[in-house]
Structure formats: C-alpha cells, structure tokens
Amino acid sequence: MNRKLRMGMIGGGKDAFIGAVHRIAANMDGLIELSCGALSIRPEIATDSGKSLFLPEDRTYLTYEEMLEKESRMPADKRIDFVTIVTPNFAHFAPAMLALSKGFHVVIEKPMTFTLDEAKQLQKKVAETGLILCLTHTYSGYPMVKQAKQMIREGVLGKVRKVWVEYPQGWLSRLTEREGNAQAAWRTDPSKSGKSGCMGDIGTHAAHLAEYITGLKITKLAADLNIMVEGRPLDDDGNVLLKFDNGAAGALLASQVAAGEENALKIRIYGEKGGLEWAQHEPNTLLVKWLDQPAQIYRTGGGYLGNYAKHNTRVPGGHPEGYLEAFGNIYRNFALTISARIDGQQPTAEILDFPTADDGVRGMAFIDNVVKSGASNEKWTAFEV
Structure with a gap:
C-alpha cells in the first residue's frame, strides 16, 4: 500500500494521559497518521486539542457521532480507515459499535467495555462486519x-x-x-x-x-x-x-x-x-x-x-526497548494487517499476533x-x- 492509514481518535484530548501514548505508538513506524478527532466531551478542550495536534478545523469534531457520520460520507481517498477509542470504560461500547456500523476498524483501550454483555455484543458485531478490532493489552507487545x-x-x-x-x-x-x-x-x-x-x-x-x-x-x-x-x-x-x-x-x-x-x-x-x-x-x-x-x-x-x-x-541488542515500543508493536501489527487486507494479501502469523475482541x-x-x-x-x- 502506497499511503499511510488514516486514524480518527475519540477521547485523548490534552487533559488525558493515555491519548498521547496512543498517538506516539501509532506514529512510531510511519504507517499511520492522525486525520481527525472528537477529543473531549468538553467543547473547548476538544477544539484546543485539535489545534495543538494541527488537525483541520473541519475535522476537529465536538462529538463522536458527528465525526463518524461525516467521516463515513467522505470520499475513499479522504476518510479515515480506523478509529482509536481512548475514553474511560463506560464510554467504549457506543462509539465502538457505531464505528463498526459505519465500516471503520477499531482500536480500543482495555477493559473493552463496561459489562460482559456489551463485550459479547461488540464481539458479535466484529464477526458480522468482518472488520478488525484491536485491544491494547500493551504488555503482550x-x-x-x-x-x-x-x-x-x-x-x-x-x-x-x-x-x-x-x-x-x-x-x-x-x-x-x-x-x-x-x-x-x-x-x-x-x-x-x-x-x-x-x-x-x-x-x-x-x-x-x-x-x-x-x-x-x-x-x-x-x-x-x-x-x-x-x-x-x-x-x-x-x-x-x-x-x-x-x-x-x-x-x-x-x-x-x-x-x-x-x-x-x-x-x-x-x-x-x-x-x-x-x-x-x-x-x-x-x-x-x-x-x-x-x-x-x-x-x-x-x-x-x-x-x-x-x-x-x-x-540491536543493548538498546533498551520499553513501554512505548511495546505499544507501538501492537499498532504496527494492527496497521500491517489492515494494509495487507487492502492489498488483497494474507498477513503472516507474526503480524496477526495482537489482542482482539475475543481477548476483550x-x-x-x-x-x-x-x-x-x-x-x-x-x-x-x-x-x-
């Protein structure tokens, strides 16, 4: 594939910890670019966070519903490929379900949902859509x-x-x-x-x-x-x-x-x-x-x-690799899996080795x-x- 994957982020504004970690990890191998975001439920933080990340004003959204609706109607060469959800547990399920319904792959923080029933519904939705969900159990990276x-x-x-x-x-x-x-x-x-x-x-x-x-x-x-x-x-x-x-x-x-x-x-x-x-x-x-x-x-x-x-x-050996690199490995394998699918290729077992909805x-x-x-x-x- 001759382009980067386009990522949209839900949560993770300037008042959050884990959003920055996700952005560093996603950017580590040059395979992904942040294209849009609904970065906070507080409008002023969402807007300021978008500016600080140099996102276009028209792709800095105030709600995830608006983001997913507008992105899904964009031309194929502009719209995002996947969504990263970095909100607290109780705000995972609804945006993940909507993203899958709109045809977007999903990266999501753990625990995957607020309840086991929600997790099973999300697992079923992944199976129905054939899309990819990656759960960021960092330490497996x-x-x-x-x-x-x-x-x-x-x-x-x-x-x-x-x-x-x-x-x-x-x-x-x-x-x-x-x-x-x-x-x-x-x-x-x-x-x-x-x-x-x-x-x-x-x-x-x-x-x-x-x-x-x-x-x-x-x-x-x-x-x-x-x-x-x-x-x-x-x-x-x-x-x-x-x-x-x-x-x-x-x-x-x-x-x-x-x-x-x-x-x-x-x-x-x-x-x-x-x-x-x-x-x-x-x-x-x-x-x-x-x-x-x-x-x-x-x-x-x-x-x-x-x-x-x-x-x-x-x-090489002797050069320490740590938490951010492990996080980056999960994003890289997820990105390589999507890229292989776009190119009509079968990803290797090593590339497919990242946590999924089943782990969630x-x-x-x-x-x-x-x-x-x-x-x-x-x-x-x-x-x-």
Whole structure:
C-alpha cells in the first residue's frame, strides 16, 4: 500500500494521559497518521486539542457521532480507515459499535467495555462486519513476552504446571480521587469504571498476560477482593487462585495500595523441564530456569531469539526497548494487517499476533467471575463466558 492509514481518535484530548501514548505508538513506524478527532466531551478542550495536534478545523469534531457520520460520507481517498477509542470504560461500547456500523476498524483501550454483555455484543458485531478490532493489552507487545509465548508453544518447558503473575502498584494508597486526581476519580467510580476497581484496571492485564503467554485458558478461580482505603467504593487490592484448562494451577495478585511500588508487573511460568520469568521493570530480559542445568538470560535483540520476538524488535541488542515500543508493536501489527487486507494479501502469523475482541470478552468475563467469587463463600467459582 502506497499511503499511510488514516486514524480518527475519540477521547485523548490534552487533559488525558493515555491519548498521547496512543498517538506516539501509532506514529512510531510511519504507517499511520492522525486525520481527525472528537477529543473531549468538553467543547473547548476538544477544539484546543485539535489545534495543538494541527488537525483541520473541519475535522476537529465536538462529538463522536458527528465525526463518524461525516467521516463515513467522505470520499475513499479522504476518510479515515480506523478509529482509536481512548475514553474511560463506560464510554467504549457506543462509539465502538457505531464505528463498526459505519465500516471503520477499531482500536480500543482495555477493559473493552463496561459489562460482559456489551463485550459479547461488540464481539458479535466484529464477526458480522468482518472488520478488525484491536485491544491494547500493551504488555503482550514486548519482544521478550512474545519469546516466552513461542518457547512455551514449542514445548521447550514441557507441560505448564504453575503460573504466578503479580501486578502491584502503590498510587492509590491514599484517597487521591478526592484530592483532584482525575485518573483516580474515574477508576474508583463504579458508574465509570464498572463493578471492579483494581481487578478491572490492572488485574485484567495480569490475567491476559497469563493466558497469552501460556496459550491456556482459565477454567475456574477463587478470589479474595479487598478495599484497603476507607471510603473507596471499589476494590483496590485482590488475590486470585486460578485453574487452567490443562490442569495447571496459578495465582494472580493485583494491588494498587502496595505503597512504594510503581508498575511492577511480573510473571513466572513453570513447566516439567524448567521455568520462565519476565518483569515489566526489566522488559528486555527473559530469565529461563532449567531443572538440570544453569539458568539462562535471554535478551531483546539476540540472534538466538524466535521469529515472533525478532519481528517485534526495533533496534540491536543493548538498546533498551520499553513501554512505548511495546505499544507501538501492537499498532504496527494492527496497521500491517489492515494494509495487507487492502492489498488483497494474507498477513503472516507474526503480524496477526495482537489482542482482539475475543481477548476483550475474556477480560470482561474475568472481572465478572472475580467479583462473583469474591462475594461468594464457595472456594471455587466456575469461569463462565
């Protein structure tokens, strides 16, 4: 294809955090350009944000409905190819459904929707339209995460037996939602975040990472959810025991009141022959531990890595790649998939390796089942989708 893909953004104005991250990631490989936006529900911020991003006045919209309607009526050589939705959880479903109805592919923040029912409707809409939905579970974009996934898929560790995944943060150790912290305010508000706080926000990342790397599915769980900061309506801490479809056992710990922690996502996976360990604080390293030989250190950029890690590596070994590059990998694979479709070509398996609506449904089901289990006196809750 001899042009960039044209992107429209819903949310992500100058008063938002994640919108800028999406724009950097989308722009990283020169495959995508921001062409229009409905950047805020506040007209003055939407207008000012459009100006700061050098968007044309007639393509800086005040509502997503106006944007999607007008863009869908533009000539094929002008209108956008896809929409990126970076609003809070409660404002994902309606714009995503409308975008798909208007013929646009979709990139969407996680959790995918506000409820499991909405997620299933969105999944059905994707299947009906044949369009592509990409869910930005960022951590699956790291090269060494993809290396771990490939090694397990190829049986290097033998049958997986144990999965430990932990995601501690400390930024909600105080009631900062009442101190003007906008990011904390909506994440701890049930009307905007949904039925879960910590588990919905970061527990879903941990659960996705466990299923993504192992290739296994959670079949049942036992959850303990806690509200540690008095006056907060949603969980800010939790522990979940897991069972997987191959018989493996697991434990998932997520907390936003782990004072002093920043973003310490870490996963350890053990099979019959050895184990893998990866941490987001040191993302270019994968530790491989063996039952009967010394441990090995795998590094991003190494010539010994598999094709999935190499495809998602941008610079030679010794040049750190981090969060923005991982985010960029998701956008690049999504963009290459759309470009291949436009050109009538079949994308490779490496290009197709990004989270989809199916992952979004799994994430919303995780939230539902964790909350159900946390409120139950039963030890185990069957994982229902």
